[in-house]
Amino acid sequence: MSSLHVSKVRKAYGSTEILREINIDVEDGDFLVLVGPSGCGKSTLLSLIAGLDTLSGGEIRIGNDKVNDLHPSERDIAMVFQSYALYPNMSVGQNISFGLEMRKVSKPDREKAVQDAARLLQIEHLLDRRPGQLSGGQRQRVAMGRALVRHPKIFLFDEPLSNLDAKLRVDMRTEIKKLHQRLGATIVYVTHDQIEAMTLATRIAVMKGGVLQQLGTPAEVYNTPANTFVATFMGSPSMNLIPARIERMNGALHLQVGEGQKAIDVELPPQPAAVERYIGEKVIAGLRPEAIGVENERATSALRTVPVTINVLEPTGPDTLAVLDLGGIEVSARLGADMPHAPGEPCELRVALSKLVLFDTDTEVRIH
Template sequence: MASLTLDKVRKAFGPVEVLKEINLAIDDGEFLVLVGPSGCGKSTLLNLIAGLETATDGEIRIGDRVINDVHPKDRNIAMVFQSYALYPNMTVRKNITFGLEIRGVSNQERDKAVADVAKLLQIEPLLDRKPSQLSGGQRQRVAMGRALVRDPDIFLFDEPLSNLDAKLRVDMRTEIKKLHQRLGSTIVYVTHDQIEAMTLASRIAVMKDGILQQFDTPQNIYERPNNMFVAGFIGSPSMNFIDATLSEENGKLAITIPRNGNPIVLPLFEAPESYRGYIGKDVVFGIRPEALTHKRTGSDEPGSQYVNFDSKVEVIEPTGADTMTVIEIAGKEIVARVRPDRQPKPGESMTFSADMSQISLFDPDTELRI
């Protein structure tokens, strides 16, 4: 295994620049997930690492070795594709060992390698079947087995679960996580699914329009997003954004949200120094649905960072474990996460609690976190 470094990497197709000075450094054994909407450049970046595309500028290193001009077959990288890319006329065993055979690996070594991988992936009963006789999840395991037998420095996964149904996707996600924990492999994984990114990654690189928006741990990206795009893209349901003003009274800061002559005032119990430059100015108030819920027990007690306010319920969406409750504030639909036993009825007024320790404020012009 090895570390991976991308230093000011750019990629242009003619006049169109699809990657703009990407800087990433992941350590040996890390699980990096590249995430973003379609067309953000994440698959292009994966192809540059694999050698399927050539960087316009910048440097790509595996360990201490610059690989910009190294042929794909000499980079010691294994890739798992979205389409599985299995040979339909070969058995599972042959699919897994074909690359080893081409490189002249002995029969004895090939047999040991396939036995080890088949045991690891629990596909031993499938070795004599052909791909047409396998389910989608089994085919994906075989594709992973073919990558594993190479013992590469880095594994590249290009949206490997997008062709699977929802339940199988969850199961395979768990299997990939277990595999990484067993092997300690260096993995770069591309997905547009932010739940996959959050559950699998050691660190996440969030991309948009060829620009790296944030590179951090899943928890930091979730709790301290750099900008409104990251805040809205990561999390399901996504973060609520409400137009507000930052006010000050008796030395205490508060978020003031206009509402038909009866504004909602949400005091800030703790505020970073950066907020003070926005006193009296418009801000975008961000709060995740789980930080906005039914009135919490003890929310009126001293020391609590929950602030209560009343609002009419527009729509409820039961999900089993929670009820997503839609309310309207300042002309925007806001989602709160409510316990099923506290579930309101549409049209009713209800007291909600906002956890002010879990908020984000953004500059409305730059959309950057304040």
């Protein structure tokens, strides 16, 4: 396995910029997920790493080797595609071993590699079948097996689960995570599904419009988003973005939400020094749905009780999604399954301000 270093990488077609100075470092054994909406440039970046497209600027290194001008076959990478790309006239075993055969690997070594990969992926009983006799999940395992036998420096996955149904996607996510844990492989994985990103990655790169918005661990991206785009793209339901104002009262900072009779004033727990600059100014207050209506929270000094009106309740089984009126502003909350209140009913809920994130109104960048 190996590290990957993407430095100031650009890609343009004529005057149209697809990628704008992307900088990403992936350590040996990392599972990096490139995530973002369609057209953000994540698949283009994967193609540049694979050597399937040429850079307009910048540098890509695999380990200590600069690979900008290397052919894909010389980069020692293995790619798993969305479409599986299996040969229909070959058996599963032949599909897995075909790349090794092309590299003149001896037959005994090929057979051992195929058996090892099949055992790891639990497809030993499928080796004599043709791809047309397999389910979508089984085909995906075969495609992964073909990549595994190569023992490449880096695995590249291009939306490999998007063709599967919802339950199978969940099952295959688990298998891919197990695979990474067993092998300690370096993986770069492209998806538009933020749930896949959160569950699989050791590090996430969030992209939008060809620009890297944030690079960090799943916890960093989820709890301390760099800007309002990351805040709303990561998480379902997404983070509430609430217009508010910072004021100082009786020596403490307060957050004022809404206006008129519905206005709410909440004393803030200690804040970063940067927040002091916003006294008397408007900000965007970010709160995850699970931070509203908390029942168990250790940081009691950061708990505040606020009045709300329940507009909509959506029971999901383990919890209840709710749409609330908070200071005249509609917000989402993730409440307990045994929520005792009914739609239209005013009540008081506890809010965990330890999870509050503040953003600049003009730049939409996190204040920290």
